[in-house]
Amino acid sequence: MSELDSVEELYQQVILDHNRTPRNFRKLEDADRSAEGHNPLCGDHLWVFVRMEGNRIGDITFYGAGCAISKASASMMTEAVKGKSRQEAEELFERFRRLVMGGDGGSLGKLAAFSGVSEFPVRVKCATLAWHTLRSALEGKEETVSTE
Numbered sequence: 678m679s680e681l682d683s684v685e686e687l688y689q690q691v692i693l694d695h696n697r698t699p700r701n702f703r704k705l706e707d708a709d710r711s712a713e714g715h716n717p718l719c720g721d722h723l724w725v726f727v728r729m730e731g732n733r734i735g736d737i738t739f740y741g742a743g744c745a746i747s748k749a750s751a752s753m754m755t756e757a758v759k760g761k762s763r764q765e766a767e768e769l770f771e772r773f774r775r776l777v778m779g780g781d782g783g784s785l786g787k788l789a790a791f792s793g794v795s796e797f798p799v800r801v802k803c804a805t806l807a808w809h810t811l812r813s814a815l816e817g818k819e820e821t822v823s824t825e
């Protein structure tokens with residue numbers, strides 16, 4: 678097995694694990710912000726719940742149904758942005774988006790597992806749905822986010 682294969686294998690495992698056992702997968706009862714996201718192309722449909730603590734994301738959860746990529750991405754996103762400021766979360770989204778578009782996202786830790794998504798343009802929407810939904814929640818918008 679080449680080194681590249683083993684890295685891809687590892688990334689695959691991380692995504693499968695988060696799909697099988699999504700973290701923070703529940704409704705957040707005391708959320709002060711939430712948004713709904715929909716990716717009609719794939720059928721992914723999820724909600725993101727946030728409770729702010731000052732300018733920071735005190736707690737974040739998600740709920741809904743979708744493909745493995747969308748669910749694993751939402752799961753890892755909740756872990757990545759908890760405790761971050763709105764600005765930091767936004768910056769992370771920008772870098773994550775660069776990564777899944779095939780660019781250089783810089784150091785992204787576990788989120789780097791989604792680098793392979795860039796080879797499947799249709800999947801980019803699956804991978805970024807939770808992030809778009811988070812942005813909408815942080816902006817306090819009411820309407821459903823659609824990737825279309």
Ligand code: ZN
Nearest residue numbers: 719721744803
């Ligand atoms: Zn999907």
